Amino acid sequence: MNRNRKLRIGVKYCGGCNPSYDRVALVRQMENALAGEAAFVSFEEKDLDVMLVVCGCETACVDISLFKQVPIQVVSSVSDGDVFVAEFLREASTGITEKQTP
Amino acid sequence: MSMMTGKEYEKSLRKLHLKVYIFGERVENVVDNPIIRPSMNAVAWTYELAHRPEYEDIMTATSHITGKKVNRFTHIHQNIQDLVKKSKMGRLLGRETGCCFQRCVGMDTLNALSIVTFNMDAKHHTEYYKRFLKYLEYVQENDLTCDGAMTDPKGNRSLPPHKQPDPDQFVHVVEERKDGIVVRGAKAHQTGAVNSHELIVMPTIAMREEDKEYAISFALPSDAEGIIYIMGRQSCDTRKLEEGTLDRGNQKFGGHEALVILDDVFVPWERVFMYREYEFVSQLVEIFAAYHRQSYACKVGVGDVLIGAAQTAAEYNGVERASHIKDKIVEMNHLNETLYCGCIACASEGHREPSGTYAVNTLLANVHKHNVTRFPSELARLAQDIAGGLMVTMPSEKDFRSPEVGKWMEKYFKANEDVPTENRLRILRLIENMTLGTAAVGYLTESIHGAGSPQAQRIMISRRINMEEKKKAAKRLCGIDDEPK
Numbered sequence: 001m002n003r004n005r006k007l008r009i010g011v012k013y014c015g016g017c018n019p020s021y022d023r024v025a026l027v028r029q030m031e032n033a034l035a036g037e038a039a040f041v042s043f044e045e046k047d048l049d050v051m052l053v054v055c056g057c058e059t060a061c062v063d064i065s066l067f068k069q070v071p072i073q074v075v076s077s078v079s080d081g082d083v084f085v086a087e088f089l090r091e092a093s094t095g096i097t098e099k100q101t102p
Numbered sequence: 103m104s105m106m107t108g109k110e111y112e113k114s115l116r117k118l119h120l121k122v123y124i125f126g127e128r129v130e131n132v133v134d135n136p137i138i139r140p141s142m143n144a145v146a147w148t149y150e151l152a153h154r155p156e157y158e159d160i161m162t163a164t165s166h167i168t169g170k171k172v173n174r175f176t177h178i179h180q181n182i183q184d185l186v187k188k189s190k191m192g193r194l195l196g197r198e199t200g201c202c203f204q205r206c207v208g209m210d211t212l213n214a215l216s217i218v219t220f221n222m223d224a225k226h227h228t229e230y231y232k233r234f235l236k237y238l239e240y241v242q243e244n245d246l247t248c249d250g251a252m253t254d255p256k257g258n259r260s261l262p263p264h265k266q267p268d269p270d271q272f273v274h275v276v277e278e279r280k281d282g283i284v285v286r287g288a289k290a291h292q293t294g295a296v297n298s299h300e301l302i303v304m305p306t307i308a309m310r311e312e313d314k315e316y317a318i319s320f321a322l323p324s325d326a327e328g329i330i331y332i333m334g335r336q337s338c339d340t341r342k343l344e345e346g347t348l349d350r351g352n353q354k355f356g357g358h359e360a361l362v363i364l365d366d367v368f369v370p371w372e373r374v375f376m377y378r379e380y381e382f383v384s385q386l387v388e389i390f391a392a393y394h395r396q397s398y399a400c401k402v403g404v405g406d407v408l409i410g411a412a413q414t415a416a417e418y419n420g421v422e423r424a425s426h427i428k429d430k431i432v433e434m435n436h437l438n439e440t441l442y443c444g445c446i447a448c449a450s451e452g453h454r455e456p457s458g459t460y461a462v463n464t465l466l467a468n469v470h471k472h473n474v475t476r477f478p479s480e481l482a483r484l485a486q487d488i489a490g491g492l493m494v495t496m497p498s499e500k501d502f503r504s505p506e507v508g509k510w511m512e513k514y515f516k517a518n519e520d521v522p523t524e525n526r527l528r529i530l531r532l533i534e535n536m537t538l539g540t541a542a543v544g545y546l547t548e549s550i551h552g553a554g555s556p557q558a559q560r561i562m563i564s565r566r567i568n569m570e571e572k573k574k575a576a577k578r579l580c581g582i583d584d585e586p587k
Contacts, residue, residue, distance in 0.1 A: 002280035011155065012159075013155050013156040013157070013158070013159060014158025014159055014160075014162065015157055015158070015159035015161065015187065015190055015191070016157050016159075016194060016195065017191070017193050017194045018158055018190075018193055018194075018197075018406070019216055024156050042155065053155075061186075062159060065185070078528050
C-alpha cells in the first residue's frame, strides 16, 4: 500500500432492488468525510487499496469472490458507513484495516 | 455496439418506420406522440439504469456467448443467481417507474427459445438452436428491445386453430418460399410493441398434428413490411393530451398495449425458430409462461410505490397515527412482501435445462402469478380506502390553476397545514393513476390476465403438485398402510 498518495477506494454497489437507505448519498457523504485522505473510484479501476461494497440491505447479495486482490469492506447501512469512516480516519496514519467482512 | 443509454435507445427508435394507428389515424412520429411517450420513457429507463453503478449489478450480466457485458434484458440465465437477479430487477424497475416497463416479455421469449430450440434440434437434427444463438448475438450486440408475441386472437375458444372458420385467428403460414415463409394473423395485447426493435412470435396454445401450419416461431424487425400496430386505449389516456401534467398522476412513465397485425409478412429462414414441430408447442408455451409469470415480480415494485403513496396520503390527510390506517399499511406490506416471496422462491428453486439455460420452478412461478392475480386488487382497495374519496372527486388541474376558482381549491383541499395543497392533490392523482387510471391497466387487469389468466395458473398448479407424496405423508402419520407389498 502506497501511503504517499491518497488511498484508492473502489466502490461496488449491490443492484439496489429494495434498499433501506440511499446508497449513493451515503457514498457521497463518506467521500466528503474522507476528502483529502481517499479517492472513491469505480470497482473496475486498477491499483485499489480497498474495495468498498455498498449494499442496500443486510442480505448483502453482491458476489465478493470476484474481489480477492484487495481488502474488502462491506457496508449495508448508514451506521456501517459511519463506522468505516471513523475507522479509516483513526487508522489513516498507520494503514488501512485489512479486515474482510464476508 | 455496446449497451445503449436511454437517449441512444430513443434515437434508435426514431430510425424505425412503424405503421402505428391511434384514434383511427396513422401516427407519423411515434416517439413523440404524447399518448405513447411515457411508455417509451419506461423502456428507456431499462437502458439508463444499466449504466448507473448503483444498479448495474442487477441490470447487467455477462453474455454466455460473447463474454461481453450486456443489459440483463438480453441475457440467457446461466445460474440460479441470474434468475434471482431477474426477480430483483423486476421489483427495482417497478418501483422506479410505477408502471409496466415492457421489456421483460422479450427476455422471457429469448430464454424460452434457448431451451426449446435446443430440444427440437436434439430430436429432429434441425438447426434452430444455431440460428437462435446467431439471432441472440445480434440482439445482445445491438442491445435491442424485443416484443415477445404470444397471444393470438383465438376466435372461437372451443375450436382448435385448424377448425376456426377464419383461419387467421391464429398466426399461420400462407406461403412457403425457397428463402423463407409468409405469415398471416395477429397478436393481441402486445405490451410495449411500438417501443420494440424486434417482434418475436410464438404459438399460443398446445397443438396437434392437424395444427402444424400454426406451429411456428420466428423473429421480425418491428418495422417489417406488412406489420400494422393499433394502439390500445387506457382509461384516462387523453389526460396526456391536456395542458398540465398534474392530472396524469405519474409524471414521466406509463405502459402500452397494441393489437399487432401480420398482413402477409415475409420471414427469412434464418429467423424461423420453429416450423411445424407441433409436439414442441406446449413445451414452448409452458416454459415461456413460467418465465413470464416470474416476471410479475415487477408488481412488487409497483406495490412499493402504491404503499408509499398511501402512507404519504395518510400523512398529508393527518390520519397516519390512526390505528386502522397503520393496520391497513401493515396489511399492504404483508401482501406485497408475500408477492416478493413467490418471485424469489421460483427463482431460487430453478434448475438447469439441457441447453444450459436455467429455468424457474414452474409450480412456484404459477403460485406467484396466481397471487398476483389477487393481491394488487386488494392493495389498490386499501390505498383508495386510505386516500379518501377526494382522489376521485377533485376538480382538474386547470381549475386549480384558474384565477377564478383555484383559490377555493387551495383553501378547501388544504389538510395538513405543513403540506402544500398541490402536493396533496399530486399524491392523490398518483393513487388514482395506479388504481383506476392508465397505470391500472398494468397493475390490476394485466395482473389478472397477463402471462395467462388465473385459470391457466390453477391448471398448472394441479399438474405440478406432488399429490401422491402428500397422500403418503398423511397416511404414514395416521397408520394407514395400503402400499402394495
